[in-house]
Amino acid sequence: MNKTGTLFLVATPIGNLEDITLRALKVLKEVDIIAAEDTRQTLKLLNHFDIKASLTSYYEHNKVEKGNYIIQLLLEGKNVAVVSDAGSPGISDPGEDLVKLAIENGIDVTMIPGPVAAITGLVISGLPTGRFVFEGFLPMNKRQRRERIEALKDEVRTIILYEAPHKLIYTLNDLYKVIGDRRIVIARELTKKFEQVVRCTLSEAISLYTNEAPKGEFVLILEGADKEELIDAERKKWDNISLEEHVAIYMDQGYDKKESIKRVAEDRGVSKRDVYNKLMLK
Numbered sequence: 001m002n003k004t005g006t007l008f009l010v011a012t013p014i015g016n017l018e019d020i021t022l023r024a025l026k027v028l029k030e031v032d033i034i035a036a037e038d039t040r041q042t043l044k045l046l047n048h049f050d051i052k053a054s055l056t057s058y059y060e061h062n063k064v065e066k067g068n069y070i071i072q073l074l075l076e077g078k079n080v081a082v083v084s085d086a087g088s089p090g091i092s093d094p095g096e097d098l099v100k101l102a103i104e105n106g107i108d109v110t111m112i113p114g115p116v117a118a119i120t121g122l123v124i125s126g127l128p129t130g131r132f133v134f135e136g137f138l139p140m141n142k143r144q145r146r147e148r149i150e151a152l153k154d155e156v157r158t159i160i161l162y163e164a165p166h167k168l169i170y171t172l173n174d175l176y177k178v179i180g181d182r183r184i185v186i187a188r189e190l191t192k193k194f195e196q197v198v199r200c201t202l203s204e205a206i207s208l209y210t211n212e213a214p215k216g217e218f219v220l221i222l223e224g225a226d227k228e229e230l231i232d233a234e235r236k237k238w239d240n241i242s243l244e245e246h247v248a249i250y251m252d253q254g255y256d257k258k259e260s261i262k263r264v265a266e267d268r269g270v271s272k273r274d275v276y277n278k279l280m281l282k
């Protein structure tokens with residue numbers, strides 16, 4: 001039986017052609033075929049480094065049929081590299097589906113790591129990098145988009161989004177409507193000649209891009225929700241009902257008095273003793 005080939009996920013530059021690793025160049029030279037999201041873009045890269053390779057396209061609209069073809073090649077023992085039009089394949093592009101398919105077919109999958117626009121933007125944003133979420137592109141469908149943004153409202157981790165220039169202003173407005181004003185970093189044309197990083201608030205970003213049409217590629221890095229503010233808002237919800245009513249809510253749910261007092265104390269951010277004493281005084 002033939003030994004199957006390896007699927008190499010090869011990261012390529014997100015703008016500056018010098019951001020390619022020696023190992024990426026070696027693999028691109030040595031594989032039997034390169035599956036590229038945008039063959040013209042990849043050809044530019046290959047020509048720049050004088051690499052002669054056999055190219056095939058693999059993108060969102062041919063990913064099913066081409067995915068099967070690529071798997072067939074791998075099963076026949078061919079080594080295949082997959083590259084996206086920029087950055088790391090598998091991040092907001094169909095590379096993700098090919099990895100899944102290869103794993104299902106018992107094919108070895110490995111990556112030649114390199115640039116990712118999301119991480120490049122995050123690192124220079126100045127916002128917390130210890131915990132973050134990557135959301136990619138927000139859905140286009142109105143309801144799904146609204147639900148996604150609603151879900152991000154209370155997200156305390158730094159949030160990373162991708163956006164196309166012609167949709168940037170809509171996204172900034174949609175975020176502002178649901179989330180309110182927050183710090184945002186807009187990283188544009190990273191690693192390219194006109195790299196620009198704007199650190200401002202959502203409302204400032206809206207006025208900036210209302211006056212000036214956005215051009216280029218964008219990563220948005222949005223500050224996470226303030227945990228203290230969320231806790232305060234959660235506690236304020238209980239300001240309008242008395243302690244007795246609050247305890248009764250839990251007792252109606254079947255908790256005994258001790259457990260209900262404990263839950264009330266947690267909700268209000270006070271000690272159990274406090275709740276108990278206040279109830280006794282009434």
Ligand code: SAM
Pocket residue numbers: 014015084086087088089090091092093115116117118161162163164187188189190191192217218219
């Ligand atoms: N796989 C890529 C990666 O690793 O980042 C991302 C592919 S995704 C289809 C393309 C999006 O990435 C663009 O719309 C933009 O939001 C972001 N992007 C790519 N290159 C960028 C750059 N040089 N500067 C800012 N954003 C970039």
